[in-house]
Structures are given as structure tokens and as C-alpha cells.
Amino acid sequence: MGKILIGLLLIVVAVYFWNASWLAPLPENPAIQVIAHRGVHQTFNRAGIGNQTCTAKRIFPSTHSFIENTIPSMRAAFEAGADVVEIDVHPTKDGKFAVIHDWTLDCRTDGSGVTREHDMESLKALDVGYGYTADDGRTYPLRGTGVGLMPALSEVLETFPDHRFLINYKSREAREGDMLAAKLAEHPEWRSSIWAVYGGDAPTNRAVSLIDGLKGFGASAVKTCLMRYMALGWTGHVPQACRDTYVMVPLNLRRLMWGWPDRFHARMKSVGSEIILIGPYFGGDSGTSGIDTLDQLEQVPENFNGYVWTNRIEVIGPALAKR
Numbered sequence: 001m002g003k004i005l006i007g008l009l010l011i012v013v014a015v016y017f018w019n020a021s022w023l024a025p026l027p028e029n030p031a032i033q034v035i036a037h038r039g040v041h042q043t044f045n046r047a048g049i050g051n052q053t054c055t056a057k058r059i060f061p062s063t064h065s066f067i068e069n070t071i072p073s074m075r076a077a078f079e080a081g082a083d084v085v086e087i088d089v090h091p092t093k094d095g096k097f098a099v100i101h102d103w104t105l106d107c108r109t110d111g112s113g114v115t116r117e118h119d120m121e122s123l124k125a126l127d128v129g130y131g132y133t134a135d136d137g138r139t140y141p142l143r144g145t146g147v148g149l150m151p152a153l154s155e156v157l158e159t160f161p162d163h164r165f166l167i168n169y170k171s172r173e174a175r176e177g178d179m180l181a182a183k184l185a186e187h188p189e190w191r192s193s194i195w196a197v198y199g200g201d202a203p204t205n206r207a208v209s210l211i212d213g214l215k216g217f218g219a220s221a222v223k224t225c226l227m228r229y230m231a232l233g234w235t236g237h238v239p240q241a242c243r244d245t246y247v248m249v250p251l252n253l254r255r256l257m258w259g260w261p262d263r264f265h266a267r268m269k270s271v272g273s274e275i276i277l278i279g280p281y282f283g284g285d286s287g288t289s290g291i292d293t294l295d296q297l298e299q300v301p302e303n304f305n306g307y308v309w310t311n312r313i314e315v316i317g318p319a320l321a322k323r
Contacts, residue, residue: 015234018234018235018236019233019234019236019258019259019263020259020263021259021260021261021262021263021264022262023263024259024262024263024265024266025262025266026262026303027262027265027266027269027303027305029305030303030304030305031305032300032304032305032306032307032308032320032323033083033084033306033307033308034081034082034083034084034307034308034310034313034316034317034320035082035083035084035085035086035166035276035307035308035309035310036077036078036080036082036084036085036086036310036313036317037086037290037309037310037311038068038069038073038086038087038088038101038311039066039068039069039070039073039074039076039077039082039085039087039313040064040066040073040076040077040080040313040314041066041067041068041069041073041311042056042059042060042062042066042067042068042132042142043059043060043292043311043312044056044058044059044060045058045060046289054106054107054108054131055107056107056108056131056132056133057107057131057132057133057136057137058134059132059133059134060134061134062132062134062141062142064076064314065141065142065145067128067129067132067142067145067146067149068101069087069088069099069100069101069128069150069151070099070128070146070149070150070151071149071151071155071156071159072149074087074156074159074160074163075159075160076314077313077314077317078160078163080313080314080317080318081313081316081317081318081320081321082313082317083164083307084164084165084166084195084307085163085164085165085166086165086166086168086309087099087153087156087165087166087167087168088100088101088168088170089153089167089168089169089170089176090103090115090116090170090171091116091173091175091176091179092115092116092118092119092120092123092152093116093117093118093119094119094120094121095179096119096120096152096153096154097152097153097154097179097180097183098115098116098118098120098123098150098151098152098153099150099151099152099153099156100115100123100128100150101170102115103115103170105118105123105126106131107131108128108129108130108131108132109126109127109128109130109131109146109150110126110127110130110131111123111126116171120152123150124148124150124152125147125148126146126147126150127143127144127145127146127147128146128149128150129142129143129144129145129146129149130142130143130144130146131143153167153183154183154187157187157190157193160193161189161190161193162193163193164192164193164194164195165193165194165195166195166196166197166198167180167194167196167197167198167199167207168197168198168199169197169198169199169200169203169204169207170199170200171200171203172200172201172202172203173200173202173203174202174203174205174206175203175206176200176203176206176207177197177202177203177204177205177206177207177208177209177210178206178210180194180197180203180207180211181206181207181210181211184211191211194211194214196214196215196216196217196246197214197215197216198216198217198218198219198222198246199218199219200218200219201218201219201220201221202218204216204217204218205218215244215245215246216245217245217246217247217248221241221245222247222248224239224241225239225241225242225245225247226247226248226249226253226257228241228242229242229257229258230256230257230258233257233258233259233264233267234258236267238267238268238270238271238273242268242271242273243271243272243273244271244272244273245272245273246273246274246275246276246307247268247273247274247275247276248276248278248309249275249276249277249278250278250279250280250281250289251277251278251279251280251291251296251299252280252281253281254277261301261303261304262303265304265305265306274306274307275304275305275306275307276306276307276308276309277291277300277304277306277307277308277309278290278291278309279291279292279296279309279311280296289311290308290309290310290311290312291308291309291310291316292310292311292312292315292316293312293315294315294319297316297319297320302323308320
């Protein structure tokens with residue numbers, strides 16, 4: 001029995017030192033970069049929301065007039081310190097990409113029906129600020145301010161030629177990967193602005209397979225990467241789903257990543273991957289939370305060499321600039 005205990009103790013000690021962050025090489029020239037989710041936008045209460053919840057009807061009282069996924073919101077995000085702005089896309093009837101989050105128009109706009117069943121001209125005529133309310137519909141502070149503000153992806157890339165975007169596919173249609181590849185083949189000057197793609201597995205994987213050097217992370221791959229690394233990372237093994245990609249790590253699960261932070265970073269770097277630290281994950285359909293408060297930002301290591309995802313770039317960007 002004594003030999004068994006000694007053997008187990010030696011295994012535990014070996015696993016500890018194999019995964020000790022303090023024994024890992026420190027990142028060279030560490031720099032925290034920021035991904036602004038939806039640009040500067042109206043945040044909302046995430047408690048109890050599902051896929052069908054109209055989040056525009058549960059925003060917090062407005063502190064600014066920016067509307068998500070619009071040119072002004074993207075510009076404000078870059079000015080606040082964003083390195084990458086995340087935007088959502090849907091294909092239109094006339095073969096373009098409209099930049100809007102929702103599958104249907106009824107929640108945020110004065111239109112109705114499925115977004116992708118409209119052409120870009122009709123979408124451009126809508127008021128994308130129409131449906132926002134913080135008081136159960138008594139007032140609509142953004143109504144009338146968003147007419148004509150829904151951009152096409154081409155408009156975004158032409159407006160910000162020197163900035164980077166993360167494209168969120170909202171469907172499972174592989175053809176959207178083909179569409180993006182075709183548009184970049186026609187406009188190679190846009191390629192440097194497409195930092196990565198993510199979301200639906202089929203369009204994400206198709207885009208990555210067609211566009212040279214593009215990284216992507218589908219919804220399934222993100223979960224598979226984290227689950228397999230938590231199970232096997234103690235050995236130093238990096239699962240295939242974690243390789244040559246961006247690895248999203250929820251803030252409240254970071255210490256479950258073997259070797260966090262520096263050993264984990266070194267392992268991801270060795271397989272061509274970078275880390276995106278997002279907000280706490282509590283399950284369900286509450287959406288992608290971010291590093292949105294100064295208290296959460298304090299939990300990001302000073303020498304963290306990766307990306308921080310935020311819904312409040314107007315708060316987090318200036319705070320990081322002072323660190």
C-alpha cells in the first residue's frame with residue numbers, strides 16, 4: 001500500500017511540474033488585443049434568454065446612441081481601442097452580405113420576415129434602431145436614428161481598409177463560405193481585413209478551406225477543443241480541434257486549462273493557435289459574454305498574450321490603455 005501511495009504521489013508531482021505555468025517560458029513581448037463584439041452597441045440583460053429572445057426589447061438604459069453592426073458603431077469601437085471588430089452577416093437575395101445579427105427583421109427593425117429573403121436595397125431602407133427599448137416598450141430611444149444604417153459587408157470593408165474584422169456566420173449553409181471566398185477573389189484588397197471567421201460549422205469550415213491563410217472556429221470545434229484539452233491536456237497533448245485556430249476560453253473556466261496561463265499559451269502557440277479570453281460561461285443560450293467590467297479585466301493576467309473579447313469596448317479599451 002505504501003508503494004502505491006508513493007507511486008501516486010510521484011505521478012501527481014510529475015503532472016504538477018509538467019503543467020506548471022511558472023516553469024513555462026514567458027511570452028515574448030506580450031500584448032493584449034481586444035475584440036469588440038458587435039462594435040459599440042446597446043448591451044442587454046442576458047438572464048434567461050434563448051435563441052428566440054428579442055434582446056432589443058431588454059436593453060439597459062442607453063448611455064450612448066450607437067447601434068450594433070453599423071458603420072458608426074464600428075468606427076467608435078476602433079477609436080476606443082479595438083484591434084478587431086466582430087460583425088454578423090447574412091446573405092441577401094441579390095448575392096450580397098448584409099451586416100445584421102438577427103435571422104429575422106422583426107425584433108430590431110421596422111421590417112419583417114427572414115433577413116436573407118430580402119435584397120440589400122430593401123434592407124438598407126429599414127430603421128435598424130426601431131425596436132430598442134429599456135422600459136418594456138414605453139419609450140424607444142433609438143427609433144428613427146437607424147434609417148439606412150444597415151451596411152453591406154462590402155461597404156464595411158471599403159470604409160475600413162486598414163482594420164480587421166471577425167465574421168460571424170449565423171447559418172449552417174456552406175455556400176456562405178463559397179460566397180466570401182468569391183468576394184475576396186474579386187477584391188483581393190479586402191483579404192487583409194478578414195481576420196477570421198466563426199459561427200456555423202459548415203460555412204466556417206468551407207471558408208477556411210477555400211481562403212488561403214484564413215483561420216476559423218466553428219461552434220462544434222470550440223466545444224470539442226475545450227472539452228478534450230480539459231480531459232487530456234495534463235499530458236501536454238493538444239487536441240486537433242485546438243490546432244491552427246483561435247481557442248476561446250471562458251473567464252470562469254480558465255484555471256481548468258492545464259498550464260494556465262503561460263504553459264497553456266506556449267502549447268497553443270506551438271500548434272499555431274492563439275487564445276481568445278471571453279466572459280464567464282454558465283451554460284444555456286445566453287449568448288457570448290465578454291470581459292465587460294473592470295473587475296473582470298483585473299482577472300486577465302498582466303502578461304497575457306492573446307485576445308480579450310468584450311461587449312463594452314468603450315469601457316475596456318480605455319482601461320487597457322492605462323495598464
